[in-house]
Amino acid sequence: MKLRLARRLFGAYGVLFLVFVYAPIVMIVAFSFNSNPINMMVWSGFTFDWYWTILGYPTELNEDTLYVESTDQLLAAVKNSLIVAAFTTTISTVLGTMTALALFRYRFRAQRFYQGLLYMPMVMPDIVLGIALLVFFVSIGMSLGLYSIIIGHCTFLISYVFVVVSARLAGMDNTLEEASADLGANEWVTFRRVTLPHIAPGVVGGALLAFIISMDDLVITYFIAGVDSTTLPLFIYGMLRRGVKPEINAIATLMLLFTFIIASLGLYLRRRS
Amino acid sequence: MRDAGSPGSGSPVAEVFDAVKRFTAPEGGTVTALDQVSLAVSAGEFVTLLGPSGCGKTTLLRCISGFEDLDSGEVRIDGTPMTGVPAQHRPVNTVFQTYALFPHLRVEANVAYGLEVTGVPRRERVERVAQALEQVGLQGLERRKPDQLSGGQRQRVALARAIINRPALLLLDEPLSALDRNLRHSMQLELKTLQHELGICFLFVTHDQEEALTMSDRIVVLNHGRIEQIGTPEQLYHTPATTFVAEFIGDGALFSGTVEGGPDPAIVTGDGLRLTIRDGVPAGRRMTMLLRPEQLDAAPAAADPAFGIVEATLEQSVFYGATRQLVCRLASGAALTVTPSPGGEGDRLYRAEPGDLLRLAYRRAEPHLIEEAHDGG
Numbered sequence: 001m002k003l004r005l006a007r008r009l010f011g012a013y014g015v016l017f018l019v020f021v022y023a024p025i026v027m028i029v030a031f032s033f034n035s036n037p038i039n040m041m042v043w044s045g046f047t048f049d050w051y052w053t054i055l056g057y058p059t060e061l062n063e064d065t066l067y068v069e070s071t072d073q074l075l076a077a078v079k080n081s082l083i084v085a086a087f088t089t090t091i092s093t094v095l096g097t098m099t100a101l102a103l104f105r106y107r108f109r110a111q112r113f114y115q116g117l118l119y120m121p122m123v124m125p126d127i128v129l130g131i132a133l134l135v136f137f138v139s140i141g142m143s144l145g146l147y148s149i150i151i152g153h154c155t156f157l158i159s160y161v162f163v164v165v166s167a168r169l170a171g172m173d174n175t176l177e178e179a180s181a182d183l184g185a186n187e188w189v190t191f192r193r194v195t196l197p198h199i200a201p202g203v204v205g206g207a208l209l210a211f212i213i214s215m216d217d218l219v220i221t222y223f224i225a226g227v228d229s230t231t232l233p234l235f236i237y238g239m240l241r242r243g244v245k246p247e248i249n250a251i252a253t254l255m256l257l258f259t260f261i262i263a264s265l266g267l268y269l270r271r272r273s
Numbered sequence: 274m275r276d277a278g279s280p281g282s283g284s285p286v287a288e289v290f291d292a293v294k295r296f297t298a299p300e301g302g303t304v305t306a307l308d309q310v311s312l313a314v315s316a317g318e319f320v321t322l323l324g325p326s327g328c329g330k331t332t333l334l335r336c337i338s339g340f341e342d343l344d345s346g347e348v349r350i351d352g353t354p355m356t357g358v359p360a361q362h363r364p365v366n367t368v369f370q371t372y373a374l375f376p377h378l379r380v381e382a383n384v385a386y387g388l389e390v391t392g393v394p395r396r397e398r399v400e401r402v403a404q405a406l407e408q409v410g411l412q413g414l415e416r417r418k419p420d421q422l423s424g425g426q427r428q429r430v431a432l433a434r435a436i437i438n439r440p441a442l443l444l445l446d447e448p449l450s451a452l453d454r455n456l457r458h459s460m461q462l463e464l465k466t467l468q469h470e471l472g473i474c475f476l477f478v479t480h481d482q483e484e485a486l487t488m489s490d491r492i493v494v495l496n497h498g499r500i501e502q503i504g505t506p507e508q509l510y511h512t513p514a515t516t517f518v519a520e521f522i523g524d525g526a527l528f529s530g531t532v533e534g535g536p537d538p539a540i541v542t543g544d545g546l547r548l549t550i551r552d553g554v555p556a557g558r559r560m561t562m563l564l565r566p567e568q569l570d571a572a573p574a575a576a577d578p579a580f581g582i583v584e585a586t587l588e589q590s591v592f593y594g595a596t597r598q599l600v601c602r603l604a605s606g607a608a609l610t611v612t613p614s615p616g617g618e619g620d621r622l623y624r625a626e627p628g629d630l631l632r633l634a635y636r637r638a639e640p641h642l643i644e645e646a647h648d649g650g
Binding site: 173175176178179180181182183184185186189193194197198 | 340362366376390391438
């Protein structure tokens with residue numbers, strides 16, 4: 001009797017937990033299809049109009065509210081975010097992987113200390129990192145723009161890639177590389193044919209993680225973005241300051257969809273290897 | 274070194290001169306893994322490096338394959354000094370203890386690896402892979418991945434992969450230690466056959482003396498980074514150069530003492546035991562006598578100057594099928610194992626009960642004597 005009650009309570013707890021986590025997200029997706037332009041909380045019918053609105057097409061709903069002039073800015077922000085994410089992902093994946101390989105292969109003085117320094121950016125408060133980067137860029141006289149955002153993102157995303165690739169390397173048998181050399185392969189061939197295939201899931205995973213984090217970073221980017229380098233999170237933040245408009249729901253839903261696609265791609269690649 | 278049995282046919286394939294290798298121990302200080310090691314192996318020879326774990330045998334192998342550099346000394350392969358030559362340019366291949374098969378490659382790609390990275394054309398590659406797989410008996414498993422193979426099959430893939438480049442010398446680092454007993458035994462014989470077919474030199478590392486005795490043309494016994502003895506299995510068994518070799522290979526009891534001359538020469542041990550030995554050993558020397566279980570039998574009824582006599586109490590009589598092993602203890606407390614030959618005098622020993630006092634005899638010309646100076650300790 002007691003046991004059944006306990007089991008039910010546990011079940012209820014599980015449901016409540018999921019509601020707690022996902023209700024806001026489900027709501028935002030639902031609201032993005034609500035045709036009520038005044039109050040999002042009141043359902044007045046299904047519509048795709050908010051999506052048309054953010055893409056700049058005139059609809060019945062936006063005739064008077066008109067967000068259309070900001071569509072160009074939105075697309076520019078998306079473009080900026082994609083440029084930043086693409087460069088950041090490439091640079092941090094290459095450097096993070098190289099760092100992981102170097103620390104795996106060589107033993108040197110103060111290795112632990114060095115490793116600790118690599119973990120630091122992940123636990124450092126974003127706001128501190130953001131301010132520090134801003135002060136640094138200004139003091140060396142570098143103008144803020146996409147470059148500064150890319151450099152800023154790389155400073156902490158290298159750490160993320162490093163951690164993911166290191167975990168993968170830890171499970172690798174050293175003798176695999178020795179076997180390759182023994183059979184006549186030089187270092188480059190050994191890396192390409194033995195080491196890289198082994199760590200590939202980690203490299204891909206680290207790259208996807210870096211891409212997603214770079215795409216939605218707000219706090220650090222806020223400090224180091226220049227006037228013409230508004231990214232998507234900054235743009236949304238700017239919109240919110242002018243009031244919560246239904247279009248924001250549509251933008252959030254699209255971002256959610258995009259993230260899902262990236263994550264599924266990662267899972268698919270991992271399963272295939 | 275002393276007792277270096279005659280090498281196989283032809284000039285040496287690999288030579289090691291005065292190899293010294295030291296490691297820094299994790300807790301500080303240095304460990305000498307190889308101490309003035311010299312040896313030469315010839316084409317077609319099966320040579321085993323034998324010794325307890327930590328004796329330096331794997332280090333020696335890694336110095337030959339090029340994964341470690343010597344601190345001093347030299348490795349030569351086919352007469353060419355290998356100092357500064359990286360592993361990928363040495364004409365040797367290795368079968369690793371863990372096999373080290375590439376997990377993401379199929380069997381055929383694993384075996385073909387050595388040909389591919391050295392630029393052998395595709396048609397020749399296919400031919401040679403098929404040939405190597407046939408030699409190790411793995412036809413039909415070309416498309417499998419390593420994790421779909423049994424331990425024995427993986428072992429064969431590792432072997433096929435290592436012989437595909439036709440090395441001058443094949444190094445095998447305890448390749449059988451992960452297999453179960455039965456498989457291990459059949460693989461020992463197969464390896465020996467394969468080595469004979471290929472005609473290349475195998476340098477085989479093991480800590481299992483039985484394995485070494487079964488497979489080798491010559492055995493190199495290593496201890497604490499030094500060579501104790503190099504010789505054929507028979508030489509090591511019958512005439513060990515040091516007490517370490519005598520204890521490490523085969524069963525037997527060792528008695529150390531001073532040689533006493535006269536008409537009935539003997540070794541007298543510290544606790545007063547007197548063991549008759551062969552004639553012609555200078556008196557006063559410190560010697561160790563090795564008594565193998567099969568050298569002992571029941572003492573003949575009549576006194577005979579050709580025999581030495583020991584008295585011992587039977588502790589246990591263990592049945593082994595074809596033979597029986599008697600575990601005895603001398604008055605001094607030393608243990609002695611006896612495997613009497615069945616029939617004749619031995620039958621008496623077969624019927625003995627634990628607690629009986631046995632009169633045992635050995636032909637005094639038979640037991641091997643080791644001079645103390647050779648102990649190197």
